Amino acid sequence: VAKKQGRGRWALFDVSMREAAIDALVMQNALKQALANDEFSVVYQPIYSTLTDEICGAEVLVRWLHPVLGPVSPDRFITVAEDIGVIHELGSWVMHKGCAELQRWKAAFPELELHLNVNVSGVELNRTGYVSQIKDILAQTGIDAHDLQVEITESVFLHQPETIAQVLEGIRELGVRIALDDFGTGYSALGYIDRYPIDAIKIDQSFVSRMMAYHRSDAIVRSILSLGRALNIDITAEGVETLPQLLRLREMECPFVQGFLLSRPVNAEKIMILLQCQKTKLATTF
Numbered sequence: 001v002a003k004k005q006g007r008g009r010w011a012l013f014d015v016s017m018r019e020a021a022i023d024a025l026v027m028q029n030a031l032k033q034a035l036a037n038d039e040f041s042v043v044y045q046p047i048y049s050t051l052t053d054e055i056c057g058a059e060v061l062v063r064w065l066h067p068v069l070g071p072v073s074p075d076r077f078i079t080v081a082e083d084i085g086v087i088h089e090l091g092s093w094v095m096h097k098g099c100a101e102l103q104r105w106k107a108a109f110p111e112l113e114l115h116l117n118v119n120v121s122g123v124e125l126n127r128t129g130y131v132s133q134i135k136d137i138l139a140q141t142g143i144d145a146h147d148l149q150v151e152i153t154e155s156v157f158l159h160q161p162e163t164i165a166q167v168l169e170g171i172r173e174l175g176v177r178i179a180l181d182d183f184g185t186g187y188s189a190l191g192y193i194d195r196y197p198i199d200a201i202k203i204d205q206s207f208v209s210r211m212m213a214y215h216r217s218d219a220i221v222r223s224i225l226s227l228g229r230a231l232n233i234d235i236t237a238e239g240v241e242t243l244p245q246l247l248r249l250r251e252m253e254c255p256f257v258q259g260f261l262l263s264r265p266v267n268a269e270k271i272m273i274l275l276q277c278q279k280t281k282l283a284t285t286f
């Protein structure tokens with residue numbers, strides 16, 4: 001059929017299909033080698049309290065630099081890592097690295113209360129022994145469970161909701177907090193915070209980016225904040241890029257903010273510098 005539509009089309013269809021297939025294969029094979037080849041690194045994006053205007057924690061974000069493919073976005077490779085089963089090793093590496101770094105920040109600034117947020121995929125949660133894996137990482141790095149927050153998205157509830165409920169309870173029993181990431185972009189967010197032990201919500205950046213232009217987005221953000229207050233759930237607004245957004249969020253008493261306006265994701269050393277500057281009241285941006 002494709003051939004009848006003309007030579008050019010046939011070729012276009014064929015090439016793009018082939019490229020997609022090769023892409024997937026190349027990515028899979030490259031990912032299998034990436035940990036052993038030391039191609040992953042992490043960056044940290046600070047989370048600020050609007051009450052103190054100070055850094056109260058950071059979210060660790062994985063980075064992959066392949067020698068030939070170049071930098072690959074986690075939005076592209078995390079699902080592939082899930083498919084080929086690499087996510088467990090990668091996820092535990094990220095959590096361990098983040099906790100070890102948090103320990104260094106805490107040692108350097110014992111007066112600060114800092115926490116670490118780690119993104120965790122549904123595939124990781126579903127693996128037997130996940131709760132004890134977290135427990136081991138906490139013990140190895142000397143991090144207090146209350147200073148760790150795992151960020152999950154609603155997609156984790158789509159498969160095996162019973163297992164997930166048990167795992168989340170187990171994580172909670174350790175004292176680790178659970179945050180619902182990208183809040184508002186899924187299917188039935190309210191149902192999940194009603195039924196599962198959620199301690200924190202991160203308002204998706206799409207609402208934040210629209211809220212200065214659209215009354216509805218502003219009203220949605222306001223409602224999530226009042227829901228948070230009613231349920232005693234911490235709220236972080238993600239993707240704060242402009243000063244008007246920050247001022248509006250502060251006006252609405254949004255307790256925590258994160259975004260390029262405040263700081264881009266940076267390496268561990270730069271977090272140390274930001275904390276030092278904060279302590280000495282020196283202005284810095286990266």
Ligand code: C2E
Pocket residue numbers: 045060061062073074075078091094119120121151181182205238239240241258259260261265
């Ligand atoms: P996320 O957890 O919602 O992380 C926020 C993403 O938004 C990050 O992209 C961050 O760099 C970006 N961001 C932060 N502030 C702003 C802003 O002001 N404006 C805009 N436009 N973007 C902002 P990144 O690092 O590319 O990560 C994308 C997603 O990949 C993350 O979304 C998370 O779902 C996933 N991810 C990242 N690291 C990990 C990891 O270690 N494990 C797992 N399972 N997933 C991860």
Ligand code: MG
Pocket residue numbers: 059119151181
């Ligand atoms: Mg996140």
Ligand code: MG
Pocket residue numbers: 181182202204205238
């Ligand atoms: Mg998010």
Ligand code: MG
Pocket residue numbers: 182
């Ligand atoms: Mg996201």
